[in-house]
Amino acid sequence: MISRRSFGLLKSAPNFRRLAVARFTSVFGSAFGPIALSFGVLQMPGGSPAALSLVLACQAIPQLLFVLLGGVLGDRVRSRFRLITVTESAAAALWAVQAALFYYNGPVVWMAVCAAAGGVTRALFSPALEGVVVDLVPQEDRQEANALLKVSTNTARLAGMALAGATVSVVGPAIALALDAVSFAVCSGIFASLGRAVPPRPVRYRGTVLADLRQGWDEFRRHEWLWVTTSQLTLVIAVVNCVNGVLGPMLATQYLGGAWAWSAVMVAQVVGQIGGAGWAARLRPARPMLLATVCTAAAALPALLLAAGAPLLLVVAGALVSGVAWDVTMVMWRTCLQREVPAEAISRVSSIDLLGCLALAPLALAVAGPLAAVFGPAVIAAGGAGLVVLAVGCALLSLDIRTLAGARRAGSGESDGEIATAA
CATH class of the missing domain: 1.20.1250.20 (MFS general substrate transporter like domains)
Incomplete structure (x- = not known):
């Protein structure tokens, strides 16, 4: 692809x-x-x-x-x-x-x-x-470079x-x-x-470490689409980690067949990510962060299917789709970050984004097991899927997310508003 x-x-x-x-x-x-x-x-x-x-x-x-x-x-x-x-x-x-x-x-x-x-x-x-x-x-x-690196690392x-x-x-x-x-x-x-x-x-x-951090924070806050996406991913990544690390294995043990079945789900997710990154190299959306945000909603699919007691084949298919959508999101987001944020501030801005994205993950992993023991893993998985959809819905309220334009093609006066067809 x-x-x-x-x-x-x-x-x-x-x-x-x-x-x-x-x-x-x-x-x-x-x-x-x-x-x-x-x-x-x-x-x-x-x-x-x-x-x-x-x-x-x-x-x-x-x-x-x-x-x-x-x-x-x-x-x-x-x-x-x-x-x-x-x-x-x-x-x-x-x-x-x-x-x-x-x-x-x-x-x-x-x-x-x-x-x-x-x-x-x-x-x-x-x-x-x-x-x-x-x-x-x-x-x-x-964009091509980011997609190739994602294909390489996922492979x-x-x-x-x-x-x-x-x-x-x-x-x-x-x-x-x-x-x-x-x-x-x-x-x-x-x-x-x-x-x-x-x-x-x-x-x-020019200044102290704290002054550099303040400048990075000011740059991060300046881009509404960036801090909205980070806030959204804080919840989404916490849910995905809980499903992949705790709830999925528990439900796989209960009704899918055990470790081998969950391994098949995880492999399907990575295969989907490889395909998603390859596909993202071809995409030229007029509104890349709108596409990225909508694709993030697919992260709820495995949790929803597991909560519903779907058969293994359907859960594997859901993991494949979520993997494709996830890497489309990542390539679009990373390309916008590298285009919109000045090169001299990009490491500080990305560190703030990374801290925000991972902030809830350790706590979520710590409470997922006890909550699943009390209410059942299917109930917690369904709740997690609902949180993902809620986070995506809130992010779509941002005008910046919905209107941030794609890059222009080199050597032309046209915006990259069309999705490129397969070569």
């Missing part, structure tokens, strides 16, 4: 091609981490669900605490590529230490410390990554998910985590080469 223009970008832009390879490698290796970490903690002597919760919480909380600092650094450094080189090198070292701890049955407390440090590296990495496409790709090619995630379970089962979690460390090291090397190839940005240090 990828357009000829997108493949042309891969051929004509070697630096972007290296970026795509780096992201594929990193995400492929990262798919091993959660499975190896979860099963490794549970299988080790003295391992327990409480120990696993501790490790996962130590990984998630620092990411939220340090993401705003990551946004400031991403806009301050002269080369975002070199900043990412540092974060990926640190991540490689930390996952190597984690692998050694699992191999020697090291204490859980040190695993939690490594997980916390890994959360910090992700907090510094993500906002800088948002600015990398802006530094590397001309504006007229960014990597699918392949990693398929191999991670087998790797952990056959050779153990320590080797799986070591492979994750290798993927980060390879990614670091590619970003180091990009740092040498791409000229540094002219950056001036």
